Amino acid sequence: MTSEPDLSRRRWLKGGLAPTRPENTLPxxxxxxxFTDGCTRCGDCQRACPERIIIAGDGGFPVLDFGRGECTFCGRCADACPEPLFAPRQxxxxxxxxxxxxxxxxxxxxxxxxxEDSCEPQAIRFRPQLGAVARPELDAERCTGCGACVAGCPAGAIKILSQEQA
Ligand code: SF4
Ligand code: SF4
Ligand code: SF4
Known part of the structure; x- marks a missing residue:
């Protein structure tokens, strides 16, 4: 177990406090x-992602950019990381x-x-409305949070939001 002085020292070595949580962290x-206490910002996860959706965010910590594509849950980012920063795949x-x-x-x-077309799990439905344009509705049971719909939206209207923060 890491002691408090160790954590403080690592934060100090990194040049201050870790940045605030980004919108989309790694699976x-x-x-x-x-994560920011243990991440050395080596970039191994970024290089391992076949979808190229991992970018260096605030402070150089890896974050996801769904504007570039979707997460396929291949797990290569977690496999490539030399630090114990990821939960078990199950x-x-x-x-x-x-x-x-x-x-x-x-x-x-x-x-x-x-x-609707970009969502493979078919989590987005359009219910017809009398006299109005059908609006997208999310089936939360089906949505995996993969982010494929983000780049597919011409209006940049979709965000992938953590339910833990909500
Ligand atoms: S699970 Fe695969 S696709 Fe998703 S961020 Fe990691 S490496 Fe990229
Ligand atoms: S994030 Fe959810 S709604 Fe968007 S494409 Fe993935 S499964 Fe479909
Ligand atoms: S604007 Fe974006 S969110 Fe709205 S229906 Fe089109 S693709 Fe879906």
Missing amino acids: WAKDWPS EAPWHQLAEFGPACLAIGGVHCRSC
């Missing part, structure tokens, strides 16, 4: 304070869901169903 990653990779914001074209009355 199976431990909670953000533990656990859920995360608890996060897609959310449609006010920029959504369909919510604004313009016909669009792009996100």
